[in-house]
Amino acid sequence: MIASSTFAIASRDELWLHGALSESRLMHGEARQRGRTIDATDARDEDLVRACEDAIDNARSAIAALGDARIRLVARAMREDGVESAETTITISIGGVSVVTTPANAVADYSLLRSLAGSTPTMSLGSLPIVWQNGSAAVLLHEAIGHAHEHDAAPVPWPTWLSVDAPLVTRRETFRDVPLPRMKHLIATQTGAPFVLPKERIEVQLIAGGAYDPVTDIVTIHVAVSSAGPFTIRRKRAEIAAALSGAVGEPIRYPGVICSREGQEIYVASHAPVMITDALT
């Protein structure tokens, strides 16, 4: 438990529908914590508000050419005990499928989303190995390793070729929220992993969401786009660890993990190489 701290935040978020501004919100406030008590007000820090406005201008420029989507921009500027930080995220949705990106990657990720949102399944869902493309294995590991770590879950044996860097730091969504140990990022790497592409396989491209239940130790992954269409995986953590059968290459930035815990939504940058699991469906 933190003995004392001061946290200040400003955020600006906007919703754009097909090129037109639909919603706009400004939020600012400060939280002063002493032991187990937090006093929070909507105090305005002009420097943080200005940083947000600058960041949202930059984000608007990044989406100027992406007219046919549902786009949510969020710029956050924070100061905790004198240390400033900022992040800007862009959530782009087409046809009910979405990616979460940054101003620098918005155009490339929009192109990826456009191509995937329009794709149709090429096979029916079966009990087949899964190849996790586009860094999507990072979401599987986010739930099975990252969240399990947040809940102090018992260890399970992961492949020795897998390394996962998912440090926990104290984070909160707003000045109204209780800070919690959350993942700063998740970067999965492989060293000398086996990789034999199965002849028959499901290729996963994008994930709609996931969850880890600390009571049952079950990981749930909702696949949004795959060669077999959308489907859901529900498996014990140990089963997922045992199913990891290979990986190849360097970590790939997955376009989007907005992590929700205790009602607080926070962006977690996530990277993983192309990975293979045995059948999990």
Place this chain on the structure above:
Amino acid sequence: MIETYRKWGRVVRYENGVTIRVEEAGEARDDVFSARPAQTRVSVPHTSEDSILSKLVPKVDAYVAQTLLSVRPLVVERLIVSSGIAHHEANGVSWTEESQRVHLSLIKPPLRVLIDLASFDIAIIETIAAALARVGKEREALSRIRLAPNVSAALLPSLIGELAMEQAGGGLDGKGQPIATRAVTSDPPPNWYRPGYAVRPVRAWLNLRALPFGSIDASAPLALALLAPVDGTTLRVLCIDGDDVFPATVDATRIAAVSRDKPTWYPYAAGSFGAEMML
């Protein structure tokens, strides 16, 4: 005319061991929806701000202590208790609301009981905790079962269009319009739900109440708590039948009776009154 809504609020919230006291004011405009902290405070009785906090904190602290004591030896996964006051202004109307909310998640692996209340009621928590502590094996294919009010209230929003119900009148909605008693139909609801100033208001049926009919068989097993959020009309519930306590999954598509007892309001969807029901 562009509508402007303003809200000032103060709330004390206990959340898993931390007490957070929040004061804020905000305003929203409903054309291109925009929301921001209020630059000018709404007209609230500032002189009573300190007394508001001084009243809320001990209430929350006392209820948290009672709750933690009453659920022993079960594990508390999540306990969120809040008490607050909010002053609203919209369309030339102003009004004040006080609220209490409780969310409790109790664990006896692999089961998790979920309790949501709009009052600092300790008896219901004691009853559910005592039952969970002695839960036995799953029962299947239950043909007749009663739903406790806290369970039926969670189900009610899923039964709009399937069960005769009304919007209970009283108070004002998110745009300051009176909430009238109306039959719930498939037509667009007449009122607006605004859970916070930074949330765009939506039309919604408020304060749902099922119309009583039929008769309740008091000898039927009772589903006294949710073991998972309601999924359509599928309920995962903790049940009691005489001395037996068991988990079960039930299909609540067909309601056989709704009690005539006075219902209790629960914070599900845009408000829902729970009364005992019979499947």
